[in-house]
Amino acid sequence: MRLSFRTLPRQHIALAVIWSLSLYIPIIYAWILSVRSGSMFAGSLWGMHDHNLYLGGAKMGMHGRVLSDTLLFTTEEGLSLAFSFLPHGTLFYRLVGWLYGLMGLPSNLLFMVVGLPLSIVAFGAYYALFSEVLRSEAERRLGLLMLFTFPGLIWMEKLYQNVPNIESWLPPRLLYTELWGIGNMNPITHNAHVPHFVVASIAMAFGMLTLAQSVRARQPNHFRLAGFGFLVAWLLPSLGILWVAVFVAFLVYAICYWKYPIGQGVRTLLTLIPAACMVALPVVVSRGDHVWAEYVRLAVAVTGTVDPITWFMHLGVLGVLGLWGAIKTLRGSRPDEAGRVLMAVWLLMTFLLSFLFRVGSPRLMDGLYLPAIALSVPLIINPGISRHRYNIFRFAVALALLPGTVVTYIYPWAGRFHVAGVDHRLSLQDADLWPVVLSEDEDAALGILESEAKADDIVIAGPVLASFVPGFTGRRVYLGHIVATLRFWDKLAVVKQLEEQPTLLGLANARSVWILDTPKEHLSRPPSLRLQSGRNLCLNQETESGKVILAHYIPCG
Structure with a gap:
């Protein structure tokens, strides 16, 4: 007997399309709101940090870095290759991102277009x-x-x-x-x-x-x-x-x-x-x-x-x-x-x-x-x-x-769904849908990072916006995901006291660091940063994107 898969009857195809659309109504609604307001749709509603983790892998694929051993969500060095290819469907998303990149569509629509x-x-x-x-x-x-x-x-x-x-x-x-x-x-x-x-x-x-x-x-x-x-x-x-x-x-x-x-x-x-x-x-x-x-x-x-x-x-x-x-x-x-x-x-x-x-x-x-x-x-x-x-x-x-x-x-x-990393809940009826919808200034700042920051640069941002950096820019972040970022809570404590110029744990040899300071997640911009290796990076320049400020640090002297 030949084993076969029964195909979906023609009369059920419409039902499949209706079901699929019904699943995505909230996401499509949020996307439409962002288009009308001229803002940037984040690409997801719930589980945003996880979505951004997967989107980071897809962004590497969009940049043609399918087999790269670069880690976007943690800065430690000398880690096993397991960290580059085993977690969270990493290789799957790099392959999906490579195919998606051929369509030339923005990364924030990936989950809708593929899903x-x-x-x-x-x-x-x-x-x-x-x-x-x-x-x-x-x-x-x-x-x-x-x-x-x-x-x-x-x-x-x-x-x-x-x-x-x-x-x-x-x-x-x-x-x-x-x-x-x-x-x-x-x-x-x-x-x-x-x-x-x-x-x-x-x-x-x-x-x-x-x-x-x-x-x-x-x-x-x-x-x-x-x-x-x-x-x-x-x-x-x-x-x-x-x-x-x-x-x-x-x-x-x-x-x-x-x-x-x-x-x-x-x-x-x-x-x-x-x-x-x-x-x-x-x-x-x-x-x-x-x-x-x-x-x-x-x-x-x-x-x-x-x-x-x-x-x-x-x-x-x-x-x-x-x-x-x-x-x-x-x-x-x-x-x-x-x-x-x-x-x-x-x-x-x-x-x-x-x-x-x-x-x-x-x-x-x-x-x-x-x-x-x-x-x-x-x-x-x-x-x-x-x-x-x-x-x-x-x-x-x-x-x-x-x-x-x-x-x-x-x-x-x-209801009100939780935004990981901060004590914040929101629903689609709220006037302020951040971070489901990012502001124009935040969107522009991410665009600057994608065009100006180099592939091995490190971006320091608040726990919410940092998770968007890899998927929207392809750049590495100091912290951004509770699991994928090693010693996440220790690094978060460091980020919260940047004005005291603490040692940046897990960051030893970076030659270029950016601090992303936003109204929603304000970060200090000290005159210098101390790496775990003992080296210092000094403030080179600050770039304003509306109410968002990007501070760029390079080796002192």
């Missing part, structure tokens, strides 16, 4: 997966419609925040999350986040589809399995861990219950080698490099934790129905139901992992809504109850889906 078509492809990938798992066209249509919803119960936190002494019995992570919670567990926010997350989700969907078809037909496609697994683990090593775990558990189930040939199973397991290598690579590197080990530890820690309560808070009614469907599926299934069994293994694996309370576990939950939807839809279509009870059941499910969905769509206007 919109990617979300349409993702919709098609999810349909292909649902086509393998769900039996009827009615189930597939409902599965696609579920992608427009968020079943989570995160909205409830705004209610129980008002309960007296609530902090004494509920942890802060259940009280003070963003209203949409962990973005990668929400089909609306996940598929409008950043390109490498979406590409990894597409690869995961096609990989799961290929695995289910391979076992069902007993005709494994080793090349596809290895390729999709590698892509998942390359872009998101943590998701690669889940891919390997689900893959192995599913094959063991097939061998034990469906008499899947052991020899064929072993050969199929060998396709995990590329993914396993990508998963193991950061661990192997960390054993010989304590700096990389500390970097990996911090990168994992900042992602937070998913426990069983958080798991249910994000999946809501689909979590309950999904577990019900998973248990029913695993109790008695046939090889032709391989897709549904695979979804059951995927969902149950994440549920069991949530009991470990592991730091970094949110990265294992990417795309979890897919198995939850696939296992819930058959129960919603045919729960096996009387018609009267079915109507009540259907109404209850719709009612459970409504609040989280509405909140997710209106949150950019009604």
Whole structure:
């Protein structure tokens, strides 16, 4: 039997476009506001520091520096090559930036220009997966419609925040999350986040589809399995861990219950080698490099934790129905139901992992809504109850889906999302949308840096605007990202007391430094700067761009 991917039917293409546009409405709205005001759209709304980190890699690609070992977000020297190519999909964004640069478009539009078509492809990938798992066209249509919803119960936190002494019995992570919670567990926010997350989700969907078809037909496609697994683990090593775990558990189930040939199973397991290598690579590197080990530890820690309560808070009614469907599926299934069994293994694996309370576990939950939807839809279509009870059941499910969905769509206007690095929250209804929209003076100053600063110059700016420098100018920053900038908090303390001329930690041999002083993030411009090597740089000149001042420092004398 030939293994194939079912293409998106013509009647669903319009639905895919509508879904894609609905994901990007807040971003498109912010861009339109910036165009009307003559300001500069920052390119993203939430997770801005992470977006700017990825944009920095893309900017290097736009400048043709795909294989450069230059680090834009930290100034330490002598670091392993792992820092140049392993973190945060670095090579992926350099390649994307190189292709994007051929179009001649500004860097701030990259996430829209790349993300919109990617979300349409993702919709098609999810349909292909649902086509393998769900039996009827009615189930597939409902599965696609579920992608427009968020079943989570995160909205409830705004209610129980008002309960007296609530902090004494509920942890802060259940009280003070963003209203949409962990973005990668929400089909609306996940598929409008950043390109490498979406590409990894597409690869995961096609990989799961290929695995289910391979076992069902007993005709494994080793090349596809290895390729999709590698892509998942390359872009998101943590998701690669889940891919390997689900893959192995599913094959063991097939061998034990469906008499899947052991020899064929072993050969199929060998396709995990590329993914396993990508998963193991950061661990192997960390054993010989304590700096990389500390970097990996911090990168994992900042992602937070998913426990069983958080798991249910994000999946809501689909979590309950999904577990019900998973248990029913695993109790008695046939090889032709391989897709549904695979979804059951995927969902149950994440549920069991949530009991470990592991730091970094949110990265294992990417795309979890897919198995939850696939296992819930058959129960919603045919729960096996009387018609009267079915109507009540259907109404209850719709009612459970409504609040989280509405909140997710209106949150950019009604809620307040956090700007990392400063104690600042904003919504799209605010008159001042900084830093979603940068001022004309800030935009002009970034333009000066791109044209005047050299590739090895260092830019010192406030914690928010500094994150924009690599992606908008291609220049290096002293600090700009809580993880990618080594010793971020120590460097931030230095930046806050520049008037005292402290030693610039982690900066030893710079020959040219710029200080970006803005009304939003005022920095002192001392007459000289002291490098960690003991050398001094002296103020050469100051350039004004409206209310923004650029101070340029070069070796004294």
